Amino acid sequence: MLDESAKLLDDKSVKLLVMERLSFLPSGARLVMENGEALTKEQLIDHVKKSDETGEEYAEMELLYLRNTVKRYVPK
Numbered sequence: 204m205l206d207e208s209a210k211l212l213d214d215k216s217v218k219l220l221v222m223e224r225l226s227f228l229p230s231g232a233r234l235v236m237e238n239g240e241a242l243t244k245e246q247l248i249d250h251v252k253k254s255d256e257t258g259e260e261y262a263e264m265e266l267l268y269l270r271n272t273v274k275r276y277v278p279k
Contacts, residue, residue, distance in 0.1 A: 211259055
């Protein structure tokens with residue numbers, strides 16, 4: 204759960220990055236959120252656009268994935 208004072212999607216570049224990465228998923232693809240809810244890419248994009256709790260949760264997961272990928276593959 205996110206700290207209410209920290210809103211990742213208030214940063215327009217983060218919002219655009221997350222929506223752009225979602226746009227590459229095939230139509231009809233579903234992603235399962237931590238609460239077990241399966242959402243289509245279209246539903247997730249809508250949540251990101253609204254900057255609601257689900258959108259923030261997905262943005263947090265996406266940024267964590269990207270940070271871990273960089274840590275693993277980019278030499279220090």
